[in-house]
Amino acid sequence: MSAEATSRRDTATTASRMRLLRREFTTAPRPAPTQFVDDPRTAAPRSRTSPAHSPAPMDLGVLDHVIAAVTEVIEHTLAVAPDAGPAPTMPDEVYQWAATATSTAGPGEQQARDTIIYRQGLEHAIAMGEDTVIRRHPCPQCGTYGLLWQSAARRAVCVHTRCTTRDGGPTSWSLAQLARHHVAATNSSARRAT
Template sequence: MSAGDDDYTPASRLRLLQAEFLQPGRGQHHERAAKADTPSVPIRIAIYDHIRAAVDEVTEHTRAVAPDAGPRPERADMVYDWMREHTAHLDAERQRAREALIYRHGLEHALAMGESKVIRRQACPGCGTWGLFWRRDREAAVCVNRFCADDDGVSRTWTLAQIADDHIARKESSARRAT
């Protein structure tokens, strides 16, 4: 991804995951190749599982608040529009939670594609600076601002859910101040 990263929506990232990263041997996280005496897997299982988990989470969340939502779309990348359409009636707090879920999925899709730089473009929920780095081993973002550490001097870590919640809250706050 490049300079226009903000143009990538969770749906477009999901579409890209399906088109480019679901195929065997493509993308940045190659899985171990099968031995010559066993047939290769026709798709990358980890990416398939990621896509399936995202679609299932959106479906479960939508059905929990809108049981009459009807069938979800066949195309995985259309589930976010389906979710918004069937949850538009919710109060502001629940819509904010929905948008945070969608934003978190966008971050997860980018990380699944190996784009950890997407975390660098997020403000730290604790200090508001642009000092976040993705730590794959912790499955969390770490703020490297020395003033954003706990009492023992240990860097604070943030989950993708916390980053998404903070991002949506900041976006809403900016929109309120602008009007």
């Protein structure tokens, strides 16, 4: 598959993940079940408590994620192609707009665009709880498929016992590093094929 075809596929995948994230994961969180607490004043065994305020009509963390992602793509696109025109109003359409607006940019700018889009696709999947997308990537250091997502550290960690840092700990990678490695490898293999 050519680098251009892979870029189109990655752009479509990221747009699809954004669409799913926006539709399914910004809905209002389900109310917590009724909470019961012991009331020491009345010696009543259990009493009901009610929330002090209504829940937000949507998951604000996901909304912040969507806004940050769209803003990053728009800012990058306008920096590379100031005459790109207005960005689309639908968040998932911003990726195709960016790809089209920067299609005549130099290879370095296109690779930077593809890296942002691919990284955001990984971020969208992880935001939806689908951290297995990390397992599909080889470790940039040892090349094995032994990466696992560590949500607390927000990094992919290689579990191969011989793939360690200088101090003997496991190697770990940010999503940006995985995206750079993926896009560079795709572009390199496309150049070798021609």
